[in-house]
Amino acid sequence: MSRRAAALVIGNEILTGKVVEANLPLLAKTLFELGIRLERVVICRDDLDTIVRDLDALRHTHDVVVTSGGVGPTHDDVTIPAIAKAFGVPIELDPDLAQRIRDHFGPRTTEGHLRMAEVPRGGRLLANQAVHWPVLAMDNVFVLPGVPEIFARKLEVVREALGAGAPYLSGAIYTRCDEGVIAALLARIEAEHHVLVGSYPRFDESDHSVKITFDATERGAIDRAIDETLRALEPGLVVRVVRAA
């Protein structure tokens, strides 16, 4: 049974259209490769009580929760306090992190700077060679920043922490079929094989009109589903087939 994950993206800037959310594609791909099923994403405002409510809803119903955004020194960065509140624990200043901040900023160190050293009691600090600031993990919740370059580096730390289950594999048939004509076929293929079948139409100048995808953890199941689908499709309408790697 695959582990199930959810993501909580925190930030008014995304909801007002100022910033385009850029971390979900990488997160989705990474979890897929790990064989972890990303089932749900919530994008919410920089509001303490909203984050607490969403965190509590997601962390009890999923094996893994990854948050993005709302960690930093300013008033709109409330993810750490929300995590502490959701878990019912106080926030403490990590002495090592606080010392590193004081060493860096010297006498110009502010309360804002020191917020970067705040850790909810019971939180774990995860690190590897590639990050110079650790990732906070609290039970099954991993706390990442929203800035994409840093999110990507810290996601590698999360990947190491999660380890790999049976990874998901994916195959595809690119066709010039009409989606309405193959709808019943695809429903039958999904029902009869242990694969998740997706159907993605395009309406542009691409060489295909529908991409059919086949996801499973077992390569043989994907191949059998592709073979049976190919037998049912009009050969002239099949543009290409991509087998699971």
Add this chain to the structure above:
Amino acid sequence: MSRRAAALVIGNEILTGKVVEANLPLLAKTLFELGIRLERVVICRDDLDTIVRDLDALRHTHDVVVTSGGVGPTHDDVTIPAIAKAFGVPIELDPDLAQRIRDHFGPRTTEGHLRMAEVPRGGRLLANQAVHWPVLAMDNVFVLPGVPEIFARKLEVVREALGAGAPYLSGAIYTRCDEGVIAALLARIEAEHHVLVGSYPRFDESDHSVKITFDATERGAIDRAIDETLRALEPGLVVRVVRAA
């Protein structure tokens, strides 16, 4: 008081990383321009009961809900049945839409094709000159497809249906300040003026390290907040100021 909106994005392809979600930036900007506050986005799987649960949670707590994805002829397109179930109404075949489909496909018309004519009882069909297929609206829920080109065209129909309230305006100061140093200042500006203050650090080769944003429906409030912030910042660290248009 601004109207409040939520979006429900439906699609396994986004959660597995096969497709990058491309409609939210446009939706967020459009709602912002209309003075409607997008408060929440949920991305969920192509699962009937999940969609029903999410729709019911969102439509009762927001003035407007926009859905994206899951409308089409295949087995994984379950948004219309989910809407019917959420509202407790049967699905009916719209006779005009069904006739247009039969006219187009002739004797090759399938059940899959005809699913495009299914409308939950009580649904409204909205159209303008730019779309050749209407947008389904059910109470406060607007149902859009996931394919970005079509989503964009249909969103214009939704924009006309929603009309404009007092639009949001936005100003910005680009600075080379350290975010930790200005954190207390920004919290005070937001508390004392009727503006939403955002702080967005960058860690790349850009000309600024922090963009401070000021959102409000009243231009004067934004200008006053910007002026007071400028008085408090070190002038040499201010890169540029963008007033609300």
